Amino acid sequence: MNKLRRKSLLFVLGFLALINGLYSSIAAPNDYREKYDEIFKIQLILSVIIIIMVLVMAIVLLRKYKSNEAISPKEIKVFHNNKLEIGWTLVATVLVLYLFFISLPPTENFAAANNKQADVTISVIGHQFYWEFAIEGVVNSSFTSLNFTTGEIIPLVLFQNTTYLLKVTSADVIHSFFVPELGFKVDAVPGHYNYVYLENIQKGEYRVTCAEYCGVNHYNMPGLIKVV
């Protein structure tokens, strides 16, 4: 039993070290992604602990109380331990509330995007099956993410030192403006604006995908954000 315990402890510690190493080696390109990494790390570690705990409990209990003999109904025991139950209810509640409260500030931050003042407001319009970008207040600034004749992807070029407000909507069906590496997505809903506030993005190219099923070519709705 001791051996098993030691092994599993080593395994857990090793796994946690791996996660920690994985996450400290990657630099997040912007705020959203940074918060994502931070919270995901916490949750992943907690999850691994919980999963291992459940597995260990199951295996240990199974080994200890395994017996293939039937007992008579009279011998059936009922165990009851109110303290234990109240205890883990409280632990679970505290844990859950902790997770809730660490997720609150980034949530509010994301939701409050429409109240923020940005240098440039870019309207992003979803179409079947491409994106259309236009800088608000600049005439004829509109362009599509796809060159229809060559099939090339035209990037949306952003500057690192400028702040941007993306105003996302759709012209036909619901799409979702998803940039995995920047750690956000918002749905492009016809007749309705969703806002994303972007600042201080690291230089690089970030793929834009559509994350809400929008028709046959949903998988192929290309877009690119290039930060210089």
Add this chain to the structure above:
Amino acid sequence: MTEETHEHPSRPYFKVLVILAVLTIIEVSVTYTGISEAILLWILLSLAFVKANLVIAFYMHVKYEPKPWLLYTIVFVLPFALAFPMAFFPTVG
């Protein structure tokens, strides 16, 4: 059930009908007085609430059941409480 009915030989069904009719007339005539919609809404809602509960209490004879409040809560209040946020949260919440 039959014994209980004998205990209440006459239930005020007709009276309730008259009250319902009168309340309806009041409701309709209030709409012609030209008061602002916001106040009208609350007057009409409370009148409708009274009417609905009259029907529930007397015609659906919840009032005469052995456990009226339990029945009222389980069938009307609880489902209403469940459905109300679903109905109003998406749009006005």
Add this chain to the structure above:
Amino acid sequence: MEEEHEHVSGMAPIVGLSFAVTGFGLLEFSQGNYAMAFLLVGIFLAVVVGSVVKEIKKRSETVEAHEDEEVPIQFKKDPIFGFMGKKLWIWIFLISEVIFFTLIIGLSFSLRLVVDEGLGYREIAKFCGLPTDSNLFGLYPAGWVDQEGRAPHEVLDIPLTTLNTFVLITSSYTMVKAHEAAEKGDFLGKWGARNYLLMTAGIGATFLSIQVFEYVSLIINENFTVQSGLFGATFYLQTGFHGMHVLGGIIMILFMVYKIQSGAMKDSSDVEITGLYWHFIDVVWIMLFTLVYLV
């Protein structure tokens, strides 16, 4: 009653499978073949009516009460729900219906609250600290109006509907009288349950005819359809569902009349169950009338 011993029912699967016919009816409806749609739904209704009539006939032939008509042998008074006896099922069903109508009326009315400036939602929301402009519904048209800019009281015929309200309330009264008579054991007399039920069905049919008349005149004279903005769409959703429930109630009442006539009615609980359903429809109408027509 050989069927019963074998635990086999001939009608049940036919009724269950006949829902396919309704499905095809709805499918025809969606493709615009209305005649075919009504024919198919009619076939479905005929199957249902036929099977119920057959069932009632079978029960009228046996002296002892049918097994699932009696509260079963194992029945033990449940400490919480036991007092309701046989009518428990309709109360359980009404839970579902309360949610159904709360949602239909509530969803429609919540849409109206944010659209209709006059109702004062914004003031209340501001007072309660709620968001005053819902981000969800960004592009409101001004007010709760149809495509030609008419408010509810300009489109809808309120005197006619008031009359209709009286009609429905009266039907509730006759229904409750039917129950009273049934409890006294008076089924077939001049002022017995049967006649009161017939009266109720007749008044309910009057209500439905007035509603159909209203629909037709709205569609033809006022050009007010489901496409007339949210107002039109929700109007037909709410009143249409209510009308369908009235239709169901009338059919249920006619079954009860047939049951009394054929002698299969053993006690008053069936009349009571029908009555509860009917009164619930009345309650729904009271709320609908206020929120759809008057406000």
Add this chain to the structure above:
Amino acid sequence: MATERKTTSYWFLDYKKFFGTIDHKQIGMLYMMFSFVNIVFAGLLALIMRAELYNPGKDFVESRDWAGYFTVHGTVMIFFVVMAMGAGLGNYLVPKMIGARDLYWPRWNNIAFWMLVPASYFVWSSMAPIGWTAYPPNAIVLGGDKVDRWLIGLILAGTSSVIGAINFLLTVIYLRRPGLTWKKLDLFTWSIVFMAFIQLAATPVITIGLVMEFLARSLGATYFSTNAGSSPLFWQHVFWSYSHPAVYIMILPAMGLTSLIISRFSQTEVFGKVSMILSMAAITLLGFIVWGHHNFTASPNSPPGWFFTLTTFLIAIPSGIKTFNWLLTMYKGKIVVDVPFLFAISFVLGFVLGGVTGVMVNTIPLDLVFHDTYFVVGHFHFIIIGGALSAVSGAIYFIYSDMTGRMYNRKLAYAHYIFWVIGYILTFGSMNVLGALGMPRRYYDYSVLSILPNYDMIVLFNRIATIGAFMQGIAFTIFVFNFIYSAFKGELADEKPYNIAIPRLWMTDEEWEQLENMEVMH
């Protein structure tokens, strides 16, 4: 017992009984057969989809067909497999558990079952490329009758489930054997009570939504149209107000089955029964106010996301309590390790894996990445396949000898178990990884993601997922083969097929009394 079995064995070969049976056990078996047929075909759809995703690029399915497959796969699996299994096992077990002869309305029970068959026909014939969520502008602008068929199928399925729910509630309220108070009621019956309540309360919501979408398609009604001042998001709210509680319709019976199996095979009573019941009640009620967590990215402001995050997090508490109660049920027991017990453990594993990923999806900063990616797909498949279907498989093995009078082949059952657990962990675990890497769901071809830095990993994990899916396919083939083969050729079962003290299914009157008089030890 033995004589009774001979009559129940091949009853379904008689067409009169097959269609007209009003016996709760037989209707329960019909439900199970129905969901077996559906799971085989819907599973095949899943395998086709996974096979297409094995390699990036277009292989052998067209994109439009592929979209139809995932719609039908999702809808069928939810409404005609897992929910039908819940109804079937409820039918089979509840009357036995509470000592009733049958359900309260045997005939309506039959009607409710046969209504499901046309419903499944309509859904199967639709193949609508809309996704099982049928979000409006897309679902409304599509021509043809595909979406209409889908809507009609679901309306019928909903009606059937309301009838079933009323029937279950009436049965549990009125037909309990004397002395069986609410407090003594076992956890499976409780779970069916809560399931029935959710069906009763939530189905009207989806019916309204479906009718609105139906009218919007056929008559051009403007419920979701932007021009009329409404919003497509309106549908999302209505839809999820039903569909989130619907998840609990699927998982609650599985929880009940797990409690049943673990306590029977550990030969103890369930640890903390009261808290188990209260947890289920909490899950049921909270389930109605969490739907907004499906819309975090659809409208980040309104309704307020934090409210739904909080309520959803609160659901984690009763779920956690239940998990640890199941585990502690084994404490100081005499555990008989047999097939059903292993499947119940597999449920706990799937439930925990799905649970922790569920907490992640619910955290808004994480949801901004995970929403509508494979992470979500992995999460709910862990719950539904790893969780609910494991418990259901275990329960079917548990009652197999009672159903057929014969014993299944244990070796095949162990093979099923091993392929199943490894398969689902591989598939849905790698789906979670794929989601975290940024692969959105419902992607027919992921070669367009090649600009992402982790593209190699995306390809790799897609392949692992496909391999895992085929392992599940093998597992299920073994299951179905075992099920059918053993029904005809298996060895005859003993009266009590497992070496257990109180298999409540086979209890005598004395055992009932003993159980009822049992005192709680502290």
